[in-house]
Amino acid sequence: MDIDSYLAGTGHRTAALATSHGLVAADAAVRLAETERFHEEKEDLAGRLTERWGQPYHLGLQTVRLRTAAEEIPEPWAELSLRVGDVYLWRAEEHARWVVLGVADLDPSDEIQLLLVVTDTDPP
Template sequence: MDIETLLAGPGDRTAALATSHGLGAADAAVRVAEAERFHEDKEDLAGELAQRWGEPHHIGMQTVRLRTATEEIPAPWAELSLRVADVYLWQLAEDGRWVALGVADLDPDDEIELLVVVTETDPP
């Protein structure tokens, strides 16, 4: 799925723009190298999106992740905070929706993913 498809409809959508293969059980050094590549891809894509939507906010998700233990954080932010350390975040001028871009690499047992989230829900 691409970003244009995600933007086409209403509601919340989360999609992996890229996914590693076989890294859930990979050697730690291999996983680190692949995570670095995914973060470079995120930076490249963020640069392209910044040309379209302006400079993004860079938001750390640790505080949101910690808050999930004591309060109800709305979807999709709660799940996203458990998967990514930080996101680039834009609010689209045309309809007020939010677009978040991050790398899901926090769980060493999961594959690494370059994630994009489109939502109407304001970030917490």
């Protein structure tokens, strides 16, 4: 898996492990099929991460997304909530970090991405 892009901020790093190409203008059925493929890749990778850090937490980000209108949500959680519906997260105690895995597929005017985030900021 090649890392397509990489973003960093104070206390967090986000890597796009895979990015679709050309789906912004694609037919809805094509986009749906590709979205399903990205979610399958997420599940495969989650299995490997589970071997390392145990069973993940499953966190839906809709309430976080709604809360961004009324309160300040720390990064990377605010940005993730706008792009990703739900994530798996593991606590990597040996590094005092959260490892977060999700598919950014909420914005039909953007490409789909498989995101891996490492952060020292607790989930909101």
